[in-house]
Amino acid sequence: MQWAFDVARIALTLPFMLYASVSDYKNREVSNSVWVLFAPPAFALTFMELFLFRTSDLTSYGLCFGLTTVFALVLFYAGGFGGADAKALMCLALALPFYPANLLTPLSGEVSPTSKVFFPLAIFSNSVILAVVPVLWIVLRNVLWRSRTSRALFEGDQRLESLGKKLVVMITGYKVPISKLKEKWHVYPLEDIEETPEKGVKRKLIVLPKDEGRTAIVDRLNKAIAAGAIKDGVWASPGLPMLVLITLGLIVALFFGDVIWLFASSLFG
DSSP states (O other): OHHHHHHHHHHHHHHHHHHHHHHHHHHHHOOOHHHHHHHHHHHHHHHHHHHHHOOOGHHHHHHHHHHHHHHHHHHHTTTTSHHHHHOOOOHHHOSSSSOOOTTOOOTTSSSOOOHHOOOHHHHHHHHHHHTHHHHHHHHHHHHHHHHHHHOOOSSSSGGOOOOHHHHHHHHHHEOOOHHHHHTTSSSEEEEEEEEEEEEEEEEEEEESSSSSTHHHHHHHHHHHHTSSSOOEEEEEEEOOOHHHHHHHHHHHHTTTTOOHHHHHEEEEO
16 A cells, blocks of 8 residues: 555655746746646655655654755755755655655666655755756856857956856856847856956956846946956856756656765775
């Protein structure tokens, strides 16, 4: 009978996550109603299964949800996560706190220790691995831009920035015309300028773009370009649709396994 609960929870989770992913990809935002509708039945199904068949795991369920919530909120307030991403992880902790071993066996043949007690972390770690794909595409795009335009990737005072900051910008963003930055609200500037009496316009890099102040930054860049103080083509980030990666990470975790655990197991043992 337990497998029926696993079927119900997976059948509930996948449509909600797929819908949220499509919304995140198209609009870079997800309505709160998605999580309001997702969370109650997710909790009810998991609680009922544990209450009927595995009462001893109720404490682990609460612990998994609590740790996932703290983890998601820390990432959110650190700027590494959007609000929808944090809510998605919390809902996943309600629906699938542990790998559904009564129904599935991953193709890798092994359920990792993390998946057995903290499945949302395995989902998240898979999504981080999958994030390498868009990063490689962004780096390739920057190399092609440099080759096509023969312009330096970092210009003016940007050349004085630290190597670490340059690397972060290079793997999270690329050069775009200011017109694109003005038209597409989900594309975030990764540079800003400030006027100094001594040096005039000073360009600086931004490694953690936020909604706050975006309009003012775009206006400053636009005025500087219009005045000829800097060339068109500024650093910007497309805003990674993390929910898409989390959903893919969920699918990989369900049907293949915990990628980081499998890699570590093959490497060390």
